[in-house]
Amino acid sequence: MIRPDRRGGEMTETAENGASDIRQRANRRIIAPVRPRLVRAGALMVVSGALWPVQAALVAWAIAGWVSGDAAMTPGLAAAAGFALLGFLRALLERRAGGLLFDAADATIARERRVLIEREARAESGVGSAALAALTVQKIPLLQPWITRYHVAMIRVAVLPALLFAVAFSVSWVVGLILLVAGPLIPVFMALVGLAAEQVSRRQMQEIGTMNDMLMDRLSAMTDIRLLGAAGRAAEEFAVRAETLRDRTMAVLRVAFLSSAVLELFAALGVALVAVFVGFSLLGEIRFGSWARPLTVGEGVFLLLIAPEFFQPLRDLAAAWHDRAAGLAVVEELEALDARPRRPIVGKGDPSAPLPGALNLCLSGAVAVLPAAKVRLPDLTVGAGQSVAITGPSGAGKSTTLAAIAGLVPLADGRIEVCGRVLADDTADAWRARLALVPQHPHFSDVALGDWLDPGGCGSDPWAALRAADAEDVVRRLPGGLSARLGETGGGLSGGEARRLMLARAVLSGAELILADEPTADLDADTARRIIAALLGLTGEGRTVVVATHDPVLADAMAMRVEVPA
Structure with a gap:
């Protein structure tokens, strides 16, 4: 019984090492060349997210004034003006970050397409034109959401939840405890679901290439198929292949919906617990949880506005996790194409003046x-x-x-x-x-x-x-x-x-x-x-x-x- 377990452990370890290796190679190939732009975009998004507690404080201040019976309009107008100004600033920061991200994605996609096409033109790999077309037109663009969403989401998750937790904890230790318990559960379940996401995304990529190969093969033989009366059989083969692609696409969607359901469950529970605590504290039913004095209306509103934003970076990361899985599947296919034996041409294949001398x-x-x-x-x-x-x-x-x-x-x-x-x-x-x-x-x-x-x-x-x-x-x-x-x-x-x-x-x-x-x-x-x-x-x-x-x-x-x- 020991030896089979050992072999199984070795196989698992080998698979894990292989997955880790492809992730490292993918980062070197796709992320490293555009990392400076991704870091700048991430920093801008973090600054934008860090402005939200200030906006929340302005809203809480205005509402607390209205509840206390302050008839003066000045505080409310000042709060509204400050909120609008900060909102405009956040929009500018996010627009600039988006420009950096999409420029990085466009540059990466253009580079990978150029390398693939030039290399295949100069040194054929023997891969069919349909598979190459699918990789160039359908699959390489899947790198864009990975670049534009995942790494910025990782930077935001590394900073904003900790910042918002510290702000919330400074107002109420109970709310801080709720966020501390509910927050880490999301990435844990997200990582577990993500392992399945990589596998189903890889199968979907393979099926797309197979379907394109089959299409090109049948189109090139269309005359023979009609002469032999095999059109019905060809249509049945297409139906079977299309159903297989549908099944694999639905598998990707099932994993995506599963992870979204898990994420929304814990995020909703966390926000609901904060709302229950704030509500009962303001009603006087709960007299603990804040520092040295009862929770005020302004503090309660502030906590209610902070709680959803604490979970938002985690939700963004969970959504981008599937983009990462699809991107890794594309990189794995590109690496496999890189490793194929090739038939290189002599020379560079560049335009040149004619060779002198008699022919x-x-x-x-x-x-x-x-x-x-x-x-x-x-x-x-x-x-x-x-x-x-x-x-x-x-x-x-x-x-x-x-x-x-x-x-x-x-x-x-x-x-x-x-x-x-x-x-x-x-x-x-x-x-x-x-x-x-x-x-x-x-x-x-x-x-x-x-x-x-x-x-x-x-x-x-x-x-x-x-x-x-x-x-x-x-x-x-x-x-x-x-x-x-x-x-x-x-x-x-x-x-x-x-x-x-x-x-x-x-x-x-x-x-x-x-x-x-x-x-x-x-x-x-x-x-x-x-x-x-x-x-x-x-x-x-x-x-x-x-x-x-x-x-x-x-x-x-x-x-x-x-x-x-x-």
């Missing part, structure tokens, strides 16, 4: 590094105005060869020479300025087609490039022509039309080397013929064309053919 390309004994494998690349030498077809079975490394030529995949062995220099970190960005990559699956940005064709904004006439790519008729048929906005995958265009537009974009960029990945895949014979003619036309203009292909017609049309080694 030439030489691969010699090159072995590319992928996250899960190493791929041998074919030996290859090509110069300006030449055309090469890279062939081989599926999965052999044709697309990887194109990526390595573009410096998008690092090498484990061998070398790639470009323009007489080794392709490395100091030459990759300049080398990429001389080439254009035409992927197998076109992607169109949400801009006018004319702007998409000219991403560098050079202002060149696109029609010459469209003619070179045999794509003039494609643009003329589009509603709006060059002003048209295509969907992400080129909705309304055939595969061949989309690829001809990609070729036109490459031509307009001025690229001397065109890398095309399966440019004729899944096209009918006539469309494939037009793509091949456009590629040969580019070589006639002195450009170099390297294609990865299974198409024997395209391979035969190229001047050279290179097989990827098995």
